[in-house]
């Protein structure tokens with residue numbers, strides 16, 4: 001029957017529309033169960049080998065080594081972030097060990113708009129995997145490891 005085919009067309013079109021919107025406007029970060037397998041301990045995230053490369057690839061354009069503002073280079077990033085008061089949103093801290101929601105950094109990379117511009121402000125946002133890495137690093141105490 002034709003009506004049946006029409007109904008399917010409408011349903012498929014609706015799904016495509018909804019899917020399209022979800023892709024553009026959906027949450028930037030959907031938390032994974034923590035730990036993913038409750039019988040296993042969570043992998044430790046390493047600042048030097050996992051978090052720093054994200055900064056180098058996506059943030060150095062504007063937060064360069066030895067720049068005037070926040071320096072996200074391997075030498076200085078840790079000391080510029082962890083337990084450091086934000087320049088623009090004091091008394092909020094850039095990174096509060098164990099507490100992503102209270103960290104300016106986390107709010108910015110997830111575009112929460114609690115602390116102004118999301119990061120990076122132009123170009124591609126961080127991938128879900130990069131966000132997971134940063135969040136887990138903060139949750140595990142934002143270690144200099």
Ligand code: HEC
Pocket residue numbers: 054055058059060061062063070085086087088089094104105108109115116117119120121122126
């Ligand atoms: C196109 C330039 C640009 C890029 C790329 C960029 N930023 Fe920023 N960022 C800025 C500007 C400008 C500010 C100051 C205004 C503000 O705080 O929103 C800022 C501020 C910040 C702050 C707040 C500093 C404070 O004192 O609290 C954090 C944290 C931050 N950026 C992290 C990042 C991270 C992480 C990346 C990479 C994922 C990144 N930014 C990429 C331009 C950029």
